[in-house]
Amino acid sequence: MKRYTIFVITENFIGILNRITIIFTRRGINIDALTASESRLEGIHRITIEVTASEDTVIQLVNQIEKIIDVIKAFYHEDESVVYQEIALYKIPVSRLDGGLEKIIRQHNAKIIAAEPDFVVLELTGHKEQTQELLEILKGYGLLEFARSGRVAVAKRMLTIDSFVK
Amino acid sequence: MKDSMIRGADIVVRSLIAENAEIIFGYPGGAIMPVYDALHDYHDQLRHVLTRHEQGAIHAAQGYARVSGKVGVCIATSGPGATNLITGLADAQIDSTPLVCITGQVASHLLGTDAFQETDVVGISMPGTKWNIQVRRVEDIAPAIAKGFYIAKSGRPGPVLIDITKDAQTNFGEFNYEPCLGFRSYRTHIPIEKTAIQEAAFLINMAKRPYVLFGQGVVLGQAEAELKSFLEKSGIPAACTLLGSGALSEDHPNYVGKLGMHGNYAPNLLTNQCDVLIAVGMRFDDRVTGDLKRYAKQAKVIHLELDPAEINKNVKCEVAVLGSCKDSLELLTQAVKENSYPEWMAKFQKLADEENATVIQPDLMPTKNGLTMGEVIHRVNQYKADDAILVTDVGQHQMIAWRYFNYKKPRTQVTSGGLGTMGFALPAALGAQMYDFSRQVVCVVGDGGIQMTIQELGTIMQTKAPVKIVLLNNNFLGMVRQWQQMFFDKRYSFTELDNPDFIKIAEAYNIQAQKVTERGDLQEAIEDMLIHDGPYFLEVVVEKEDNVFPMIATGCSVEEVRLS
Numbered sequence: 179m180k181r182y183t184i185f186v187i188t189e190n191f192i193g194i195l196n197r198i199t200i201i202f203t204r205r206g207i208n209i210d211a212l213t214a215s216e217s218r219l220e221g222i223h224r225i226t227i228e229v230t231a232s233e234d235t236v237i238q239l240v241n242q243i244e245k246i247i248d249v250i251k252a253f254y255h256e257d258e259s260v261v262y263q264e265i266a267l268y269k270i271p272v273s274r275l276d277g278g279l280e281k282i283i284r285q286h287n288a289k290i291i292a293a294e295p296d297f298v299v300l301e302l303t304g305h306k307e308q309t310q311e312l313l314e315i316l317k318g319y320g321l322l323e324f325a326r327s328g329r330v331a332v333a334k335r336m337l338t339i340d341s342f343v344k
Numbered sequence: 345m346k347d348s349m350i351r352g353a354d355i356v357v358r359s360l361i362a363e364n365a366e367i368i369f370g371y372p373g374g375a376i377m378p379v380y381d382a383l384h385d386y387h388d389q390l391r392h393v394l395t396r397h398e399q400g401a402i403h404a405a406q407g408y409a410r411v412s413g414k415v416g417v418c419i420a421t422s423g424p425g426a427t428n429l430i431t432g433l434a435d436a437q438i439d440s441t442p443l444v445c446i447t448g449q450v451a452s453h454l455l456g457t458d459a460f461q462e463t464d465v466v467g468i469s470m471p472g473t474k475w476n477i478q479v480r481r482v483e484d485i486a487p488a489i490a491k492g493f494y495i496a497k498s499g500r501p502g503p504v505l506i507d508i509t510k511d512a513q514t515n516f517g518e519f520n521y522e523p524c525l526g527f528r529s530y531r532t533h534i535p536i537e538k539t540a541i542q543e544a545a546f547l548i549n550m551a552k553r554p555y556v557l558f559g560q561g562v563v564l565g566q567a568e569a570e571l572k573s574f575l576e577k578s579g580i581p582a583a584c585t586l587l588g589s590g591a592l593s594e595d596h597p598n599y600v601g602k603l604g605m606h607g608n609y610a611p612n613l614l615t616n617q618c619d620v621l622i623a624v625g626m627r628f629d630d631r632v633t634g635d636l637k638r639y640a641k642q643a644k645v646i647h648l649e650l651d652p653a654e655i656n657k658n659v660k661c662e663v664a665v666l667g668s669c670k671d672s673l674e675l676l677t678q679a680v681k682e683n684s685y686p687e688w689m690a691k692f693q694k695l696a697d698e699e700n701a702t703v704i705q706p707d708l709m710p711t712k713n714g715l716t717m718g719e720v721i722h723r724v725n726q727y728k729a730d731d732a733i734l735v736t737d738v739g740q741h742q743m744i745a746w747r748y749f750n751y752k753k754p755r756t757q758v759t760s761g762g763l764g765t766m767g768f769a770l771p772a773a774l775g776a777q778m779y780d781f782s783r784q785v786v787c788v789v790g791d792g793g794i795q796m797t798i799q800e801l802g803t804i805m806q807t808k809a810p811v812k813i814v815l816l817n818n819n820f821l822g823m824v825r826q827w828q829q830m831f832f833d834k835r836y837s838f839t840e841l842d843n844p845d846f847i848k849i850a851e852a853y854n855i856q857a858q859k860v861t862e863r864g865d866l867q868e869a870i871e872d873m874l875i876h877d878g879p880y881f882l883e884v885v886v887e888k889e890d891n892v893f894p895m896i897a898t899g900c901s902v903e904e905v906r907l908s
Contacts, residue, residue, distance in 0.1 A: 189529050192478075193466060200471050234656075241653035247475040247495055250529045 181210070182236045183262065183331050184243070184254045186225040187217065187339050191248040198225065198249070201242045207231055211264075211328030217339065222250070224339075228329045251342040255333055262331035266309035267291075268300040268316050269323035279319070286312050297322060349516040352482040353378035356446065356508065357386050359489040362521040363444075365417045367391040367408065367778055369401040373421025374461055376448030378513035393778060393807055396799035398425050400771040402432025403797070406441050407775030410758045411733055411783075413566075415496050416775065419446045423461030426469075426507070431765055433472040433503045438762030439587060440564060442501035444492045451511040452480040465507050474502030480509045482517035487524075494524035499532040500651045501564060534650065534667040536675055543663045544646045545679035547620050553688045554580045555618035555643075557603060557632075560587035560761075561625015561650060561669055568592065568754050570673035571624065577677050579684035581692055583611035585626050587761045590751040600692040604632045606743035609703075609894045610695035612905040615640050617691070624648045625669045628658040629762065638901035648672045702907045703893050708748065714887030715863055717741055717816045721748040723870045724786055724814065731756060732784035733776050737769035737793035740822035743892045745788040767796025770813070774800055777809040784812065784874065791817040791843050801853040804879050812873050813850075815883040818890065819843055826891045831898075850881035857881040 188194050195214060202209050210228040217224045229236065236254045243252040268288075270279075272295065283290065283300065286308070292299040302312050309326055316324075350358075356379050360368065370392060372380045383392050395401040398420040405416030416436075420429055426447040436443045450459040466478045475495045479488045485508060492504040526532070548554055562571050568591050575582050575598040582592060583603050592599050601608030603615075612634075615621070621643040626632070633639045636658060645661040647654075648669045655664045665672045707718030721744060734749045735758040736742040742759055751757060758776050760768040773787035794815055804811055821839040828836050850857035856876060860869045866884065873880045896905045 193470065193476075196467070197470055204471070238653070238657060241655070241657075245651065245653045248529050 179230055179232055181228065181230050181257055182233075182254050183257070183260050183329060184227040184229060184236065184240060184252060185331070185333065186227065186243055186252045187250045187342060188223050188225065189248040189250065190221055190223050194223075194246070194248050195225065197246050198227075198243055201239060202229070205235070205239075207235070207239070213328035213330055215330075219339065222339065226329055226331050251339065253333070259334050260331040261334060262305070262329045263303055264306055264309060264327050264329050265301065265303045266313070266324065266326040268302070268312065268321060269297050270300065270316060271297050271320050271322055274320040282312070282315060288312060345516055346518075348518060350519050351378065351382065351513065352485050352508070352515050352517060353382040353513040354385070355482065355485045355517060355519050356489070356513065357382045357390060358519055359486045359521055360417060361386065361389050362523070363415070363489065363493045365390060365415070367393060368417040368419055369393045369395055369404040369408070369775065370419035371395060371398050371401055371421070371425060373425045373448065375422035375450055375510050376419060376425070376446075378510065379419060379446070379448065393803065395771065396802045397797065398428035399431055399767065400774075400797055400800040400803060402429045402436070402443070402445060403765075403768050403771035404775030404778065404800075404803075405443055405445075406432060406436055407735060407758050407772030408779050409441050409443060410772075411755050411776045412779045413755060415442045415444055415493055417444050417446070421448045421461065422450055422465070423463045426465035427463060429505070430469060430472060433469055433505065435760050435763040435765045435768065436503035437472050437474065439760065440501050440560065441503065442496040443503040444489070444496050445503060445505045447505065447507045448513070449478065449507045449509045452509040453511070455509070465505065469505045472503070473505050476505040476507070478507040478509070479512050482512050482515040485512060485517070486519060486521055490522060490524040491527070494526070495530065499530070536665065536667040536671050540663055540665045541672065541675045541679055544622075544665055544676055547644050547646060547663065548578060548580075548622065548676075549681050551620035553618045553685065554578070554620040554622060555614065556580050556582035556622045556624060557585070557626055558582055558588045558591055558624040559585040559626025560591075562588060562591040563754050565625060565650065565668045565670045567625070567668070567670035567673055570670050570677065572596070574673045574677040574680070577682055578680045579682070580622065581685070581689055583608070585629070585632055586746060586759065587757065588626060589746065589757040590754045593752045594750050595752065601696065602747065604629075605634075605896050606747065606892050606894065608696065608747070609699035609905055609907060610692040612894070612896060612902045613695060614691060616642065616901065616903040618643050620644050620646065622646045622648070623659075623661075624673065625650070627654045630658070633658060633902065634896045634904070635899055635901045638903070648676075699894065699907060707744070712887070714890070715860075715866065715884060716890060717744040717886050718748050719863070720814065720816060720866065720870075720884050720886070721745050721788070723867055725750050727871055727874050728786065729784045732786055733758060735759065735769050735773035735776055735785060735787045737789040738764045738766045739790045739793060740826065740890070740892050741788055741790045741816040766793040768793070770794060770797050771800045771803070773811045773813070774804055774807070774809050777811045778807065781810060785810075787811050787813045789813065789815055790822060791815060791819060791841060791846075792821045798849065801850065801855060805853045805855060808878060810876075810878050810880075812876075813879070813881045814873075815846055815881070816886050817843065817846070817883055818886050818888050820888060822890070823892070825889070829889070829891070846883050847881070855879045855881045857883070859883045859885070861885045
């Protein structure tokens with residue numbers, strides 16, 4: 179079992195996400211995270227799926243995803259061959275700030291993106307290990323809310339999707 | 345509004361006509377009523393068959409598609425009409441049958457409000473369709489139907505569902521039909537890789553005991569002639585899957601029999617003795633392979649397959665030749681040496697003789713009192729036409745009929761293979777017969793399965809489709825009973841049936857019927873049935889507790905196929 183990133187290049191078609199997730203559900207495989215967005219090309223969407231599975235399973239998932247009529251192309255990568263980021267937001271009550279926050283923000287390269295009378299919101303962008311580390315620390319500060327995005331990623335190899343979209 | 349504008353419902357019907365649909369199977373209801381209203385105007389161009397249940401409609405469309413090679417079409421209303429199609433969709437999906445199913449949907453302003461007969465049929469049918477779409481605007485109807493037909497019949501065929509809201513059916517729009525010729529996210533033609541052919545030919549040319557397994561892909565790809573040429577040049581023995589039957593005449597010298605749980609003895613056993621296994625248009629279903637961990641481990645596997653998702657899915661292959669087997673078989677035939685394998689062939693013959701003595705003779709020429717299912721099929725074989733179509737349901741009778749029906753022509757086999765849908769046969773036989781009234785269509789069905797869709801006798805009565813129904817009645821859900829006998833200590837839990845008087849039922853539907861209980865009456869009854877002009881219902885009371893052999897029990901290896 180290993181962590182893989184699956185990229186799916188699709189037409190912007192209602193229900194496509196449903197068709198993709200069914201393939202995982204059928205085999206009882208959990209999707210660790212999923213992000214969908216428009217691509218560089220108009221009308222083409224890209225979906226990034228993070229999954230922990232064996233390579234044989236990932237190959238079959240990718241083949242079955244690619245079989246979906248409105249999917250243009252699907253590939254998979256190991257962590258080493260993608261550049262990826264996740265974003266995390268942390269909401270902390272002002273009442274719990276004890277002067278230690280500055281150090282934490284500096285050490286983790288986090289940002290304050292909102293400050294309200296009752297709470298502040300920190301943002302950290304990075305790999306899951308990094309956002310998780312900050313989460314553990316901020317739990318000691320009465321963390322009110324935490325949200326983390328799925329992975330956004332680009333492949334390291336020099337291949338663009340244009341060749342599949344003719 | 346311009347004069348040239350027509351109702352969405354008319355666009356539906358005219359699009360079907362533009363796709364050369366000749367016949368559709370369906371059942372009306374509220375949300376599809378505008379289309380039914382339109383059908384009234386086009387009944388001379390597009391025939392509609394009113395089934396007695398939507399499941400009957402879709403199985404009939406499947407039967408029609410399987411024998412014609414064309415796209416089967418069925419229509420149903422929203423809600424329960426649409427959900428009644430689901431079994432047929434799943435069946436067509438797993439057996440790669442091209443279908444276009446059109447369902448009515450509540451008006452678009454009611455979507456998502458739990459309106460009367462509203463159901464999310466696009467959501468429900470998603471896993472059981474190759475593609476589906478909801479159409480809410482009149483201008484989207486014709487493009488959706490064009491795309492639907494293209495997707496259903498191209499590549500690896502499959503079912504498509506098009507859900508059309510009632511307002512889209514009643515609104516007016518222009519009709520300019522443009523057939524779909526392809527689109528960027530869906531590639532149907534895969535050029536054959538020359539290196540794959542060379543690698544495959546190299547393995548084949550070096551082989552001492554090569555072995556071909558062929559499936560329905562040969563029929564779907566219309567590669568019957570290419571398969572025959574390949575086998576004749578290479579001299580390789582060949583066995584077929586359930587749905588591959590008919591792709592090669594059983595009289596062909598290279599043909600060695602059938603694969604799978606109840607296939608023939610030699611083809612299963614020798615799978616684990618070949619050195620090169622050439623799989624053509626088949627998907628290594630678990631009913632073919634038995635225990636995968638002990639399946640053909642000694643062999644180098646070559647897989648000729650159109651669907652990339654099938655490669656290495658169940659059996660890892662040495663060489664994958666992606667693309668239509670019509671193309672790859674032709675190239676492979678050029679690349680292989682002329683050869684013959686007399687010793688290898690003799691092994692098949694020796695085991696076939698063993699099966700013949702232990703299983704086939706007692707099945708076909710029984711000496712015991714009760715009638716066997718095998719002898720009924722044997723008699724049908726003696727009197728049927730060469731191009732007779734056999735439609736079967738699911739269970740013991742299906743396996744027996746498949747084993748003993750002598751297939752000679754492609755598209756003469758209609759059965760529910762992958763899904764194993766009881767109740768499939770009667771409506772599927774009706775659909776097959778609707779394609780061509782002049783062909784012999786023999787529907788072999790059990791007493792369990794026929795009662796799942798027995799209402800379609802009404803459709804047979806109304807259409808006068810001359811289907812020959814052979815009911816093999818053992819008053820049991822025979823296949824389940826066989827498993828209970830073999831694997832559950834003969835605990836016959838809910839498998840014995842108190843059956844109605846089937847003859848009275850058939851006669852109530854105005855279908856000529858006869859019941860046979862004695863061996864002496866069988867031959868004449870079958871002759872009577874086959875020469876009868878019109879539908880015929882023959883009930884044969886067979887031995888209650890007969891078993892189907894050979895058998896590979898669940899979890900066993902192909903080499904553990906048993907004769908008793």
